[in-house]
Amino acid sequence: MGDKANAHPGAAGRATAADHPASVRNVVLVGHSGSGKTTLVEALALTAGAVNRAGRVEDGTAVSDYDDIEHRQRRSVQLSLVPLEWDGYKINLLDTPGYADFVGELRAGLRAADAALFVVSAADGVDGATRMVWEECAAVGMPRAIVVTHLEAARADFGEMTRTCAEAFGADDPDAVLPLYLPLHGAQGPDGHAPVTGLVGLLSQRIFDYASGERKESEPGDDQLPLIEDARNKLIEGIIAESEDESLMDRYLSGEDIDFKTLVDDLERAVARGIFHPVLAAAPAAQGARQGIGTVELLELITGGFPTPLEHPAPAVTTPDGTARPPLVCDPGGPLVAEVVKTASDPYVGRVSLVRVFSGTLRPDETVHVSGHGLADRGHEDHDVDERIGALSSPFGKQQRTLTSCIAGDLACVAKLNRAETGDTLSAKDDPLLMEPWDMPDPLLPLAIEAHSKADEDKLSQGLSRLVAEDPTMRLEQNQGTHQVVLWCLGEAHADVALERLRSRYGVQVDVIAHKVSLRETFAGRSAGRGRHVKQSGGHGQYAICEIEVEPLPGGSGIEFVDKVVGGAVPRQFIPSVEKGVRAQAARGVAAGYALIDVRITLLDGKAHSVDSSDAAFQTAGALALREAAADARIHLLEPVAEVQVLVGDDHVGAVLSDLSGRRGRVVGTEQAAEGRTLVRAEVPEIEIGRYAVDLRSLSQGTARFSRTYARHEPMPPQLSERMREQARGVS
Numbered sequence: 001m002g003d004k005a006n007a008h009p010g011a012a013g014r015a016t017a018a019d020h021p022a023s024v025r026n027v028v029l030v031g032h033s034g035s036g037k038t039t040l041v042e043a044l045a046l047t048a049g050a051v052n053r054a055g056r057v058e059d060g061t062a063v064s065d066y067d068d069i070e071h072r073q074r075r076s077v078q079l080s081l082v083p084l085e086w087d088g089y090k091i092n093l094l095d096t097p098g099y100a101d102f103v104g105e106l107r108a109g110l111r112a113a114d115a116a117l118f119v120v121s122a123a124d125g126v127d128g129a130t131r132m133v134w135e136e137c138a139a140v141g142m143p144r145a146i147v148v149t150h151l152e153a154a155r156a157d158f159g160e161m162t163r164t165c166a167e168a169f170g171a172d173d174p175d176a177v178l179p180l181y182l183p184l185h186g187a188q189g190p191d192g193h194a195p196v197t198g199l200v201g202l203l204s205q206r207i208f209d210y211a212s213g214e215r216k217e218s219e220p221g222d223d224q225l226p227l228i229e230d231a232r233n234k235l236i237e238g239i240i241a242e243s244e245d246e247s248l249m250d251r252y253l254s255g256e257d258i259d260f261k262t263l264v265d266d267l268e269r270a271v272a273r274g275i276f277h278p279v280l281a282a283a284p285a286a287q288g289a290r291q292g293i294g295t296v297e298l299l300e301l302i303t304g305g306f307p308t309p310l311e312h313p314a315p316a317v318t319t320p321d322g323t324a325r326p327p328l329v330c331d332p333g334g335p336l337v338a339e340v341v342k343t344a345s346d347p348y349v350g351r352v353s354l355v356r357v358f359s360g361t362l363r364p365d366e367t368v369h370v371s372g373h374g375l376a377d378r379g380h381e382d383h384d385v386d387e388r389i390g391a392l393s394s395p396f397g398k399q400q401r402t403l404t405s406c407i408a409g410d411l412a413c414v415a416k417l418n419r420a421e422t423g424d425t426l427s428a429k430d431d432p433l434l435m436e437p438w439d440m441p442d443p444l445l446p447l448a449i450e451a452h453s454k455a456d457e458d459k460l461s462q463g464l465s466r467l468v469a470e471d472p473t474m475r476l477e478q479n480q481g482t483h484q485v486v487l488w489c490l491g492e493a494h495a496d497v498a499l500e501r502l503r504s505r506y507g508v509q510v511d512v513i514a515h516k517v518s519l520r521e522t523f524a525g526r527s528a529g530r531g532r533h534v535k536q537s538g539g540h541g542q543y544a545i546c547e548i549e550v551e552p553l554p555g556g557s558g559i560e561f562v563d564k565v566v567g568g569a570v571p572r573q574f575i576p577s578v579e580k581g582v583r584a585q586a587a588r589g590v591a592a593g594y595a596l597i598d599v600r601i602t603l604l605d606g607k608a609h610s611v612d613s614s615d616a617a618f619q620t621a622g623a624l625a626l627r628e629a630a631a632d633a634r635i636h637l638l639e640p641v642a643e644v645q646v647l648v649g650d651d652h653v654g655a656v657l658s659d660l661s662g663r664r665g666r667v668v669g670t671e672q673a674a675e676g677r678t679l680v681r682a683e684v685p686e687i688e689i690g691r692y693a694v695d696l697r698s699l700s701q702g703t704a705r706f707s708r709t710y711a712r713h714e715p716m717p718p719q720l721s722e723r724m725r726e727q728a729r730g731v732s
Contacts, residue, residue: 018090021309021330021409025302026092026356028109030137031119032127033076033098036149036282040119041082041095043284043292044299048084048091077497079105079342081354081395081411089303092411100129100702101491103441104473105342108422110136111438112341112356112411114312115143117302118169122148122156126168128649128703134169143274143307144169147298151183151196151283158183158196162279169277171675175238179279180267181297182228186211196283196293200224202232203263210293239263242270264304271305278305309409314358315339316436317425320371320384325433328359332407336360336368338426339435340417343470345505351469353414354395355406355426358435362406362414362426364392369432370417371425386429390415421469442707443475443488445693447495448516450485452509460485463506467498474498481518481595492694517686519594519724520638520713526551529629531581531621536612543609544617546570546578548625549602550633555712559586560600570606574618578603581622590630592637592725597713601626637721638713639685646680646696648704653678655699663688664717683711 018024029037076097084091094109096102110116116137120126137144146169148161162179170177181201185194198209200220205228207218220228236258240248243266252258270276280301282294314328317337328337342354355362362368367388393400393413406412420426423440427433451457464487468476475488489495502508528549535542553560561579570578586596606621644665648656657667657680665684673679689708696704716724 018407018410021332021407023088024090024092024309024409025115025306026094026113026309026409026411027302027306028094028106028113028116029096029119030106030109030116030130030133031098031121032124032130034124035098035119035121035130037095037098037119038076038080039284040147040149040282041080041093043282043295044091044093045082045084047291047295047299048086077102077105077493078344079109079354081413083394083396083411084299086299087303090410091299091302099493100697101489101494101497103490104471106133107438107440108341110142111315111339112354113142114309115145115302115306117298118144118146120146120148120161120165121150121153122158122161123150123153125161125164128701131168132703138274141274143272143305144277145271145301145305146177146277146279147294148279148281149283151281151293154193158281165279175234175241176270176275177277177279178235178238179231179281180235180301181208181281181294182231183281183293184209196281199281199294199297200228201297202228202235203260203267205232208297210291213290215291215296236263239267239270239276242266242276244269268305271301272307272311309358315438317433318436320432320434330408331359332361334359334408335431335433336362336426336428337433337435338362338368338406340420340422340424340426341411343420343422345466345470349400349415351416351418351420352400353417353420354411355414356411357406357408359408360428361408362389362392362412364389364404367429368426369429370420371427371432371434372421373423373434373437384432385419387417387419389426390417422472440472441490441705443473443490443494444706444708445489445491445495446477446515446690447487447489447498448484448513449487449499449510450513452511456509459506459508460510463502463508466506467501471498479516479518482516484513484516486515490693491697515690517640517690519592519640519716520598521589521591521594521596522598522636522638523550523552523596523630524634524636527629527633529625529627529632531623531625531628533617533621533624541609541612542614542617542620543612544574544606544614544621545608546606546618546621546625547604548578548582548622548629549604550626550629551600551602553598553600555598555714557598557600559583559597562600562602564602564604565606569608570603570618571608571613574608574613574615575603577615577618578606578622578625581619582626584619585623585626590627591635594637596626597638636715637724639687639716640713641683641711642686642689642708643711644682644684644689644692644706644708646682646704646706647673648678648680648700650676650678652700652704653680656680656696656704659695659699660684663692685716686710 031037080095082093082095094113096106096109146165148158150156151158166174166177181199183196184198184200186197188194197211198207200207205220207220209216240252271278280294280298282292282298284292309330317325317328337359338355338357340353341356344352346352367386370385370387392403392406394403395413400413403412423437425433425435451460464476468474473490477486477488479486487498489498502510530547533542533544563575582601590596646656660667660682663684665682667682669681671679696706
C-alpha cells in the first residue's frame with residue numbers, strides 16, 4: 001500500500017490485456033453526485049501515466065464523462081470503464097453516476113467489480129443513498145474502502161469526516177473504519193484556510209509531500225510524531241482486532257512492538273476479506289503537476305489490499321432451462337462464461353457490449369451462445385441464440401484499444417453483438433449457460449410519448465427497442481387500455497436522458513403527452529335495454545330486435561353473457577351475434593369511453609325477420625340495447641388501485657403517511673423492516689401516484705424506496721368521476 005516502505009510511485013503504463021487473474025483489480029467507485037468520483041478517476045489516470053497532464057487521452061477527450069449528453073448535463077449518466085496499469089497490475093476503474101436516477105448503471109458496476117471505493121466529499125458529508133449502497137455491499141461481503149475528496153474546500157475537516165464515516169459505515173464495528181493517513185497542511189492563506197500539501201502515514205510514520213507536484217517521501221519531524229500517536233495506536237488496535245493471528249492482540253497489549261510488515265499484511269488481508277475499511281484522502285493535482293495528493297497511496301491500496309478476481313465468488317449459473325451447474329472458477333482455461341454488464345450504441349461501430357469474463361477466455365471471431373432472461377415484461381425480446389464475437393477492445397475515453405483476448409477476471413468491449421443485451425450471458429455454443437440476474441430496481445415513473453411526425457413514427461419502434469436493450473431499468477409498455485406508448489423510467493433525469501438519446505442517437509423526435517391510467521366502467525344497479533335495428537331502403541333490409549337485462553357482478557368477474565330466450569324469439573344462430581355486439585360495445589364503453597367490466601348481460605327476448613335478419617343486424621341491436629340500458633342506469637367509473645409498499649427511514653415515516661393520506665391512500669399496515677427502517681403498506685389509486693417516484697425521493701431525501709402492484713379496480717369518487725366524464729366528452 002501507499003504506506004509501504006517500498007512504495008513505487010514511478011511504475012506506470014498504458015492499459016493492456018491482463019495475463020493472469022491475479023494481476024487484475026476490478027474496482028467500482030460509488031458516491032453521490034458531486035462527490036468527485038470522475039475527478040478522482042482522472043487524477044488516478046494522470047498518476048498512472050495513462051493520460052497527459054491536462055488529464056486527457058490522445059484524442060483530447062476526458063477518460064470519463066466523454067458522452068455528449070454528459071457534457072450537456074454536466075454530470076455522469078452512465079457507467080464508464082477506465083483501465084490503468086500500476087506496478088504490474090491492471091486496474092479496471094468503474095466510474096458510476098451518483099444521481100439516483102441512474103442506479104441501474106451503479107448496479108452494473110457493482111456486478112462487474114470485486115471491490116468498491118466509496119467517494120465522499122469533505123464539504124458535503126455522507127448522504128442517505130450512499131449509506132444504503134454501503135449496506136448492500138456489506139450484505140454480500142464486498143470489500144470496501146473510503147476516500148475523502150474536496151479537501152481543498154474551505155470548510156473541509158478530514159478528522160470530522162473520518163468520524164462521520166465511522167458513524168455512517170461502521171454501525172456494526174466503528175473501529176473497522178479508520179484512516180490510514182492524516183493530511184498535512186501548508187501555510188495558512190489570507191482567507192484563513194490552510195491547503196493540504198501532503199499526507200503522513202500512520203503505520204510507516206513517513207511523510208508523503210506533494211507540494212512540488214511530485215510525491216516526495218521523508219522522515220517526520222519530532223514535532224509531528226506526537227500529533228499522530230493517538231490515531232496510529234487506534235489504527236493498530238483496529239488492524240489487530242481483525243487479524244487472523246489471535247495471539248497478536250495479547251502480544252500488542254503486553255507492550256510488544258508489532259513488526260511493520262506484519263501490520264501491513266494483516267491490514268491487506270482484512271481489507272480483502274471485507275472486514276476492515278480504511279479511510280484515505282485525495283485531492284486533485286495542481287495545474288501542471290503529475291500527481292494528485294493521495295493518488296499513489298490509493299493505487300497501492302487497490303493493488304495491495306483489494307481482492308483479485310480469484311478471491312471473489314462468481315454469481316451462480318444454470319443451464320438456460322434452469323438446471324443448476326457447479327460454481328464457476330475464475331480460470332482462463334475453464335469453460336467460457338461472461339456477462340454483458342453494459343450495452344451502448346456507437347454511430348460508427350454499432351452496438352458495443354461491455355463484458356466481464358468470469359470463466360474461460362473470450363477471443364475475437366469465435367461463435368458464442370447468448371442467453372437472456374427475457375424480461376418480456378419490460379419490453380425486451382426474449383433471445384437464446386448463437387452470435388459471432390466481433391473485435392475485442394479496451395475502452396479509454398472515446399478510444400477503443402484492440403485486444404487479442406480477454407481472460408477470466410478481466411473486462412473488455414465486444415463489437416457487433418447484435419442480439420445481446422445488458423444482463424445477458426455469453427458462453428460456449430456447445431455448452432450454453434445462464435448467470436443469475438443481478439437486482440435491478442423497477443422503473444416506476446411513466447413517460448407517455450408519441451412520434452412527432454410520420455417520419456419519426458417509422459423509426460420510433462426501433463429506437464425504443466434499442467433503448468430498452470441498453471438499459472434494463474427501463475420498461476416499454478404498449479398500453480392496450482389507453483392506447484399509449486409508455487416508457488417507464490426511474491426518475492425525471494432518467495427520462496430526460498432517454499428522450500435525448502432517442503433524438504441524438506436514433507434521430508427520433510417524440511412528444512411527451514399526459515399519461516393516462518386504465519379506467520373502467522360498470523353498472524351500479526340493475527337496468528334493462530331494448531335494441532331495435534330495423535331498416536328498409538329497398539331490396540334486402542335489416543331487422544333485429546333484442547331485449548336485455550344488465551346487473552353488476554363482484555370485482556374481477558369480467559363480462560358474463562346469459563341466454564334466457566324462450567320460444568325462438570331470437571333464432572339460435574343469431575344469439576352469438578347479440579353477444580358479439582354487446583361485448584364489442586362493452587369494450588368501447590357506455591359512459592366515458594372506458595371498457596365496461598364486471599356485469600352480467602342477460603338476453604331475455606327479441607324479434608327476427610325470416611329474410612331481413614342477419615348476423616350484422618343482431619350485432620348492432622345488441623350494442624344498441626346495452627347503450628339504452630346504460631342511459632337509464634347509474635354508471636360507476638372504476639379506477640385502478642395499487643398496493644404500495646414503502647421502505648422508509650423511521651425519521652420520515654410521519655411525512656410518508658401524511659403524503660399517502662393526501663393521495664387518497666389507505667394505510668393497511670406498518671412494520672419494522674430493519675434497524676431504523678419501517679415498511680409502510682398502503683392501497684392508493686394509481687391516478688394519484690404517477691409521479692410518486694419523484695415525490696417520494698424529495699420527501700425522504702432519497703432514502704426511501706417503494707414498489708407497486710395492481711390490486712383491483714374500484715369506484716372513483718363522484719366529483720372526480722364527473723370530471724373524468726367531462727374530459728371524455730370534451731375529447732369526443
